[in-house]
Amino acid sequence: MTAGTILFYDGTFNGFLTCIFSAFEQKLEVNGIYTEATPQENIFAEPLNISTNSEKAERVIIGLKKKISNDSYRQLYFAFLSELEGIEMLLFQYINLVFKEENFSSKDFGHPIVLKINQTSKKVSREKHRMEAFVRFQLTKDDIFFATIEPDFNVLPVILKHFESRYSDQKWIIYDLKRNLGLFYNLQETSYINFNFKSKDHLDPSNSSIYSTSEIGFQKLWREYFESTNIKSRKNMKLHLQHVPKRYWKYLTEKSTWQN
């Protein structure tokens, strides 16, 4: 009796799809799929390192797209970006359904796995929208609009398009501090970048060795606007917190704690 196989991959979507490919090709009894960094717990299972192969990944994508709509495929991808513990196995089961169930539908919301994938992708989608709303750029000395974020899920790949098309005539950087990865748009194209922040200087918008001298002025104007636009007789903090949960306040110029 075997205890099945545990797959390790590099954490990328292509890597994950390569796992799927290998699982099907070698008819593996998969017991777990983990990123390389996760320590192994099940000592009985066979560990197998899967190296990312974009051709294999592409073949899985083509296979999936024959079976499900673009929308459903997008859901699957979004659910993957959640990075939730165990999401890989859940997706593996989901993909099994796609390929093996005669009349599979991603709208079969009575099925627990289908519903779970749908709900997870919704969560990621909500985080994507929040980031599109809550990113606050600060203008640097060298004319780059710079923002940092720490999203719950890995949304950089899916907010890229929105910012590229909206801010196509200015250079910008959106940096995910949690995952130490950023997007840099240089007026032509967007690429991924890594920084080594040596100090916390980038957090202080009045630091004139980094930021434009007018930056702090506009931030003050925005705060002024935000305060003037509030209607005291309608104050409703419960609703307010529902819309802007406290953990997002750190992004918001109008909510930040620095004074004057």
Added chain:
Amino acid sequence: MSFERIKEKLNILADAAKYDISCSSSGSKRANKGGLGNSDGVGICHSYTEDGRCVSLLKILLTNHCIFDCAYCVTRKSNDIKRAAFKVQEVVDLTMNFYRRNYIEGLFLSSGIFNSPDTTMERLVQVAKKLRLEENFNGYIHLKSIPGASDELMQEAGLYADRLSVNIEIPTISGLKLLAPDKKHEDFIKPMEAVKNAIQIYQSEKKIIKSTPKYALAGQSTQMIVGATGESDRDVMYSAAYYYKKYKMKRVYYSGYIPVANDSRLPALGSPVPLLRENRLYQTDWLLRFYGFDIRELLNNENQNLDLDIDPKLSWALRNRELFPLDINKADKLLLARVPGIGLKSVYKIIEARKFRKLNWEHLKKIGIAYNRARYFITCDSNSFEKRDLSSLQIKGLILQNSNSKFRKDYSSQLNLFSS
């Protein structure tokens, strides 16, 4: 740019503009062609005020100097307040700098009538024109149509603005006479008519000539103040239904009157804002636009005002018990949408999910229906359903017992007000 000076103006002119609650920036598709920005159909709320309103636009008055004296308005001539005026370029700079930092989706510009309606409107158009032509700005622009402005100016405004709106302010003609004696009802109607006609002309030309310029892409909207003149909910919603139909409004906004003056014609300063009523009006509006209700089903001679303690769909269902219970696994989409506690998203999920299996309560709860409300109106693939023969009043009691409405506190305090 002198930040101190602008800051002071911003303080005065944002404060004066905030009572206009129309902050929608959705419904427009303006692609970015080499310039800055786009407006992608779904308005983004970049922040929320502490009263829970979405902040998506820089919403300011160009000036709060006004030659009129409307009783319900903070900007009225006789009010002793600080006055200020932005220069055209200042508004342009503010908009651009806020937009580039991802603070806003665009600009919502209104104004006191500092001179003739035409001079005022012309100044608003100048701002929009500069943003579009000089700054290449593709974000969202909403201009207030100044009552009494000429058709030509309204035509031009629509070339640069995504949305144009006139405030009806007071839902009934008699109310308007009482509170804004120098304003005529026709003055409000005329710009609406001009915008509607222009939109239609551009749309029909568009079919023939591809390069017709875009005109007020997101259409027009209007706002009504409720609770200032003792009008009924029926008055308000019948006017709204009329504007939706006659002027092809995209949205009607309902704004609970916030006392800004001690005037014997109006609720006194410090009276609470009728937030709950406002909320019920929006729910009704929603039922009209998306759920296929006719306004006469919800408000009529017997029911002139909406219930405050329960939502309008539930009120309607309790008055029409003969239609229920519905079988979730069979009922038509339009009827499903009429079940209290089942929103459009759930309707969609139910329709899809029931193709694969018969749904029971567990499925329905997971899908996200409001079980506490819906259970009295539906049956599903399960033997446990409401078997008692309950009267509408009993059902209402049971539902209220089991809910903790976010408005409960407001509700009881407003009830007290009404009974005193």
